Amino acid sequence: MGEIVIGILLILLSALIYFNSGDFPQLNETHLDPGSYPKLLALLLFLLSLILVIKSSVNLLKSKTSLFDSGIKDFLKKQWKEYKLVVYSLVILGLYILLLNVLGFIISSIAFIIAAGLLIGPKKKKDLITISIVSFVVTFGVYFFFENVLYVRFPNGIFF
Amino acid sequence: MLDLMLLGISEIFQIHILIVIFLGVIAGILAGLIPGFTVTMAIVLTLPLTFGMEPVTGVATMIGVLVGGMSGGLITATLLGIPGTPSAVATTFDAFPMARKGKAGKALSIGIWASFLSSIISFFILISIAPQIANLALEFGPWEMFSLIVAALTIIASVTGESILKGLIGGVFGLLIATVGADPISGITRFTFDLDVLRAGIPFLVVLIGMFAISRLFDSVERTELDRDIKQKQEDKIQGIKFVLKPKETLISVIRKPVNLIRSSVIGAIIGAIPGAGGSIANLIAYDQAKKWSKESDKFGTGHEEGVVASEAGNNSTVGGDLIPTIALGIPGSAVTAVLLSALMVHGLNPGPLLITNEPNIVGGIFIAFLVASFFMLISQFLGIRYFVKVTEIQTHILFPLIMLLCVVGTFVLNNRITDIYLLFIIGIVGYLFTKYKIALAPIIIGVILGPIAEVNLRRAFMSDPEWTLFLTRPISVTFLILAVVSILFTIWQSRKSSSR
Numbered sequence: 001m002g003e004i005v006i007g008i009l010l011i012l013l014s015a016l017i018y019f020n021s022g023d024f025p026q027l028n029e030t031h032l033d034p035g036s037y038p039k040l041l042a043l044l045l046f047l048l049s050l051i052l053v054i055k056s057s058v059n060l061l062k063s064k065t066s067l068f069d070s071g072i073k074d075f076l077k078k079q080w081k082e083y084k085l086v087v088y089s090l091v092i093l094g095l096y097i098l099l100l101n102v103l104g105f106i107i108s109s110i111a112f113i114i115a116a117g118l119l120i121g122p123k124k125k126k127d128l129i130t131i132s133i134v135s136f137v138v139t140f141g142v143y144f145f146f147e148n149v150l151y152v153r154f155p156n157g158i159f160f
Numbered sequence: 161m162l163d164l165m166l167l168g169i170s171e172i173f174q175i176h177i178l179i180v181i182f183l184g185v186i187a188g189i190l191a192g193l194i195p196g197f198t199v200t201m202a203i204v205l206t207l208p209l210t211f212g213m214e215p216v217t218g219v220a221t222m223i224g225v226l227v228g229g230m231s232g233g234l235i236t237a238t239l240l241g242i243p244g245t246p247s248a249v250a251t252t253f254d255a256f257p258m259a260r261k262g263k264a265g266k267a268l269s270i271g272i273w274a275s276f277l278s279s280i281i282s283f284f285i286l287i288s289i290a291p292q293i294a295n296l297a298l299e300f301g302p303w304e305m306f307s308l309i310v311a312a313l314t315i316i317a318s319v320t321g322e323s324i325l326k327g328l329i330g331g332v333f334g335l336l337i338a339t340v341g342a343d344p345i346s347g348i349t350r351f352t353f354d355l356d357v358l359r360a361g362i363p364f365l366v367v368l369i370g371m372f373a374i375s376r377l378f379d380s381v382e383r384t385e386l387d388r389d390i391k392q393k394q395e396d397k398i399q400g401i402k403f404v405l406k407p408k409e410t411l412i413s414v415i416r417k418p419v420n421l422i423r424s425s426v427i428g429a430i431i432g433a434i435p436g437a438g439g440s441i442a443n444l445i446a447y448d449q450a451k452k453w454s455k456e457s458d459k460f461g462t463g464h465e466e467g468v469v470a471s472e473a474g475n476n477s478t479v480g481g482d483l484i485p486t487i488a489l490g491i492p493g494s495a496v497t498a499v500l501l502s503a504l505m506v507h508g509l510n511p512g513p514l515l516i517t518n519e520p521n522i523v524g525g526i527f528i529a530f531l532v533a534s535f536f537m538l539i540s541q542f543l544g545i546r547y548f549v550k551v552t553e554i555q556t557h558i559l560f561p562l563i564m565l566l567c568v569v570g571t572f573v574l575n576n577r578i579t580d581i582y583l584l585f586i587i588g589i590v591g592y593l594f595t596k597y598k599i600a601l602a603p604i605i606i607g608v609i610l611g612p613i614a615e616v617n618l619r620r621a622f623m624s625d626p627e628w629t630l631f632l633t634r635p636i637s638v639t640f641l642i643l644a645v646v647s648i649l650f651t652i653w654q655s656r657k658s659s660s661r
Contacts, residue, residue: 002593002596002597006594010329010333017336017339020350020351021350024343032618034343034345034350037618038339041332041335045332045336048328052325052326082383086381089378093588094585096568097568097582097584100578100581101578109565112565116557116564117557117560120381120386120557121558131557131561146573150212152572153576
């Protein structure tokens with residue numbers, strides 16, 4: 001199933017690349033312009049993905065047993081249990097990245113470490129203390145190391 | 161040859177460089193022994209730290225991580241029976257039974273000696289072969305370079321992952337990622353779709369961190385992975401295992417059977433030199449061969465010393481083998497050496513056949529750093545193993561946010577651009593989905609790093625002569641292309657054969 005979806009997405013990608021490769025300005029009389037090599041790759045990717053889609057469709061039709069044998073609701077429930085934390089941690093990471101510019105490196109990093117640690121691990125008081133200490137030490141350690149040794153400027157955010 | 165070595169010695173033997181190599185080795189060992197944290201991840205995350213260093217220092221640090229990491233997997237493989245890295249799978253076969261019999265210390269020290277001695281053997285293979293190949297490659301025109309990249313990518317695609325189709329898809333996908341941004345010959349921006357994020361192209365390091373670190377982290381918080389991790393940590397309280405290392409006695413017992421050691425090291429070096437095949441494959445093949453040739457092959461799997469020697473010698477000597485195409489041709493054989501090459505590029509050095517001629521101090525430095533790192537690995541393993549073991553007790557919920565933070569920081573440090581972090585997020589998701597559907601990541605990475613080189617050489621070839629058949633009439637070029645076709649056909653034939661059984 002998933003393979004077919006990925007294959008179709010890749011086919012769309014190759015079409016996108018192919019049809020965007022035609023209108024680059026020509027600088028000189030060369031035999032290959034900036035668009036030819038990507039076009040070649042797009043064609044290759046198209047062919048390979050097409051084979052993948054066909055192959056997986058054939059396999060899917062051949063195998064009689066469907067994924068949804070025990071009811072679609074049950075299937076989704078199992079999937080959700082398995083991938084719940086992946087989705088949540090994706091959301092937390094996304095928020096962290098978005099807030100980095102607003103809250104600044106230090107505040108958002110500390111918040112991120114604590115949030116992710118509590119999300120994945122146990123949520124007792126002792127764990128909260130451990131992860132908080134870890135987050136402070138690591139965030140400030142990274143901050144001072146990169147600012148003073150490698151001269152990196154981290155985003156400071158609106159508070160400083 | 162000797163000049164290279166002397167140059168290397170004068171570059172490397174400075175206190176600050178020796179210290180960073182040492183730190184690199186320790187970081188590598190730690191990364192190798194934490195299950196779920198791979199050597200590739202460690203080396204990817206070391207790269208941003210080396211931006212501010214001199215090129216030699218930076219590359220030497222990464223060599224340290226690499227050598228340390230290859231030997232780190234041994235510790236968890238012996239004590240817990242789980243490979244800390246994929247390249248220690250065969251090590252568990254005999255080292256773990258030995259530990260169960262109460263000979264954990266012996267297994268560990270045999271493994272450490274085998275790692276060290278095989279590194280030294282592969283060092284000599286490296287320094288004697290790499291310059292010859294580079295000399296040969298100096299004759300290469302753009303046709304040969306392009307065909308070589310085609311061959312390298314198809315071999316990688318056929319060796320890694322479950323199907324060659326997916327491997328090839330990964331390779332082409334990587335090549336396409338590399339076309340975003342400025343065109344390497346005329347500088348025209350391509351495929352930015354008017355997004356600011358894409359204007360400067362997709363930096364290699366972002367792809368690396370996203371594909372190898374972020375996607376692996378997401379993998380580790382899946383329910384089944386998490387449960388397994390917690391279970392393992394409860395089952396095996398490693399601090400309960402007492403072991404005594406006997407460096408002298410075990411050295412003698414390893415050296416007494418030189419054939420096994422040398423055979424496994426040579427196998428490892430050869431497999432390491434093949435693009436795509438790395439420590440994980442060498443580890444298994446060396447073990448398998450040792451079993452086949454041994455007089456006591458029935459003892460393998462029950463805690464036999466030869467098995468530990470073969471598997472550890474096999475995976476550690478891949479480092480030297482892996483460096484051969486990397487240094488001599490500028491073609492990385494694995495994700496790890498791809499990172500090494502990108503470190504050179506960050507410092508403005510051009511990897512390729514000319515590297516040895518143009519930058520002898522760098523190449524000599526890499527050689528000597530490899531040798532020095534092997535010694536440091538030996539020393540720190542014997543002295544520090546008791547403390548290293550403690551690291552495996554760190555739990556996923558603490559490790560996950562910390563490594564995530566390092567990924568984000570590492571990406572930011574590259575160009576001081578927040579937009580790179582947005583790219584990282586997207587690439588991480590793509591990488592995660594790809595691993596879920598078993599599209600191997602190594603071909604993608606190698607595709608990204610070789611993409612611009614492939615395009616430049618292809619277009620140069622057509623600029624100097626528009627005749628495309630030159631790819632097929634120049635002997636070296638056509639050999640590479642035949643090699644590519646053969647590797648595809650062979651893999652298809654092999655998978656047909658195994659599925660019909």
